[in-house]
Amino acid sequence: MIRKKRAQENTILDIAGALKLSAATVSRALNGQVHVKEKTRNDVLKMAEKLGYRRNQMASGLRSNKTYTVGLIVPRISMFFHAEVITTIQNNLHKHGYNLMICQSNDDISMEKELTEILFSSRVDALIVACTLFTTDFSHFLKFMESGVPVFFYDRVPPHLPGAMVIRGDDIRGGYLAASHLIETGCRHIAHISGPLSCNLYRDRSAGFYSAMEQHHIAVNEDWIFHQELTTVNAREAMRKLFEGKKVPDGLCTDNDSSAIAALEYARETGINVPKDLKIIGYSNDPRTAIISPAITTIEQFPNQVGKKIVDVLVDLLKNEKNIDELSNAPIIIPTELIRRMST
Amino acid sequence: MIRKKRAQENTILDIAGALKLSAATVSRALNGQVHVKEKTRNDVLKMAEKLGYRRNQMASGLRSNKTYTVGLIVPRISMFFHAEVITTIQNNLHKHGYNLMICQSNDDISMEKELTEILFSSRVDALIVACTLFTTDFSHFLKFMESGVPVFFYDRVPPHLPGAMVIRGDDIRGGYLAASHLIETGCRHIAHISGPLSCNLYRDRSAGFYSAMEQHHIAVNEDWIFHQELTTVNAREAMRKLFEGKKVPDGLCTDNDSSAIAALEYARETGINVPKDLKIIGYSNDPRTAIISPAITTIEQFPNQVGKKIVDVLVDLLKNEKNIDELSNAPIIIPTELIRRMST
């Protein structure tokens, strides 16, 4: 048996027919426009309710060139920081009548590219992106800007992309806070597990790290600096290297919490006492850092502020049909904060 | 300055014009239909590439009544189980050319209702739902079924809704496994922190719990059975009640991992030794349970299997334009498994 054809749905014409009105008037009534008599509007709304009418978003979008849908591309929704940002964005967009189309790139560049094609085809009204770790070419986003579709990067952002908006955490300060904190608690031999330098996050956090070390006149041991994908496996491997020689570190900065957790577990297994022998600090304030023992000191990134700010700017842009050029091109910076716990 | 009007985009007509073809032929060429000369197809594809043509999804969807978009409503994307299911669904749907529109109900019924309206308006080709904890009236899903749009419930599912597909974990067995395990490790005074009975999950897990207790001839102390929202606060409050009297439990089943974690932390703070004085078991195998000390025994739900199965069935339905009625109406059950750790 062939599937029941959908589309016995009532259209605007059915309402019009039932009330002996034109489609135009019904449309105006439903959209709360001026110049429609109060009684007419009520009649229309009542009839729409009665007929179970629901606007066909595609017809509406096709004609008016507005989808009321915002696209979002993110490496992975399961990362705590992103999950929080997304939830805030979605809840706030919803208040303004916008939907969010969430897509995951799985940190894969070709997937990211493909998703931009799909979202462009869907004619989203705006695009929000946290890039993959490896995105250095941003040309696949240009089509949106050329069509006047606002593009908002957060967290993992392009170095400079004219016409795009950027919001990110103060990672330089975050890196600085982390390293300074270790130094202040007495560490003098500090290692750093960071991510690939292709990504702004790790460039900035590293810069902050170096700046703190320099300020306190502590030499950086380059053998103890890792730039690698921040996986559990890599973190354990780094720990093995760090503790295989005679000289071992007494402090460890990691640029995400998963690495910090992996390092802590490695330490636990190999009898390295945290925080006595080794102090560890993470990044992101993932709830897991509060649960593990000892709880891990980390850097808060305020995902809710990030999400809220993105929506505020975007809605302003969309509702007022403003051009991005009117906005300052300077990136918006969200502050970072040290969360002290037992690991330091 | 008014925002640049988008829609300088090239359409199918521009391709047709450039090649002196009709729109119909271009459309056929782009969609890989038969009856178009190889050379013509190549010309079209080349010109589309050259002009940077991208199909307007709304026009296409309006005409063909297919959006290649599947809607998903979930309480919260940040819950581990759901994040995993969603990711699997998205990655697998993508392989078949479908997009996923992810929406969060925040466990709020009226939000859930509203989202069904929005997704219906968007004319999604199918709908996947994990209900709120409190959804007992499922009438807002009927519009989809009436229009022949497949609806797939998972995890939190309706008791019986003709025309809808259902996939869920074997929660009865899960509850049974948990309680049995506690009994087998020596517990005789077992408490149970469960969720609201309005939700199938907790009815089933409770049923499993009772069945294990009965089988081992252990009396259930009804004062130790909690049905409440599974929040940290509620779990702590339950622990307080459990340990305020003379008679205290030696085993605790919790119906999610957050409660297990909260209980464990409460125990740690109040000097209750886990697992010596109290054995704790969670539900879901949230990664946090493996990190905390002692690591918490829990029930694995295989989110990836759930996601994979949903897509398999859905794609079969969508591609072959089959009617749901052809499918067995029996719910699909995914097995559950005990994960033994240090807390028991």
Add this chain to the structure above:
DNA sequence: TCAAAAACTGAAAACGTTTTCATAAAATTA
């Protein structure tokens, strides 16, 4: 009371595709 302005409504075009129907060209068959 009359002219001008404002409010209300409808007809028809438009959005960019896909699809139906018709027709022309090419390939196949007898």
Add this chain to the structure above:
DNA sequence: TAATTTTATGAAAACGTTTTCAGTTTTTGA
């Protein structure tokens, strides 16, 4: 070679809205 089938293409309708333009009715102001 003629008749038939298959292949290739185009014209035009259709999808369900929104919007423009024009026309009619009502209200306002003097």
